[in-house]
Amino acid sequence: MPIYEYQSQDPENPDRSCRICSKGFELRRPVTRPALEVCPLCKNPVRKVISRVNTPTITKPFSPVDAKKAGFTVLQKRDEGVFEKL
Numbered sequence: 858m859p860i861y862e863y864q865s866q867d868p869e870n871p872d873r874s875c876r877i878c879s880k881g882f883e884l885r886r887p888v889t890r891p892a893l894e895v896c897p898l899c900k901n902p903v904r905k906v907i908s909r910v911n912t913p914t915i916t917k918p919f920s921p922v923d924a925k926k927a928g929f930t931v932l933q934k935r936d937e938g939v940f941e942k943l
């Protein structure tokens with residue numbers, strides 16, 4: 858079941874949004890159900906936000922060089938159970 862993210866159409870306006878939809882909320886809904894149009898809590902209009910949750914992010918593993926640049930200590934496995942600080 859996909860997760861949709863919704864946010865108030867007027868998040869800056871406290872009369873038109875509640876603490877839930879002013880920040881945005883996620884909702885699991887079957888695809889067959891129509892899109893949510895109002896906040897379930899305050900009944901004010903909401904819009905669908907492109908979900909960040911379902912977006913596949915390709916996380917490239919840090920190369921040792923990148924990691925070291927980022928301030929990590931890079932350990933490389935040399936032998937069974939032996940790590941060498943590079």
Ligand SMILES: [Zn+2]
Pocket residue numbers: 865874875876877878879896897898899900901
């Ligand atoms: Zn609301």
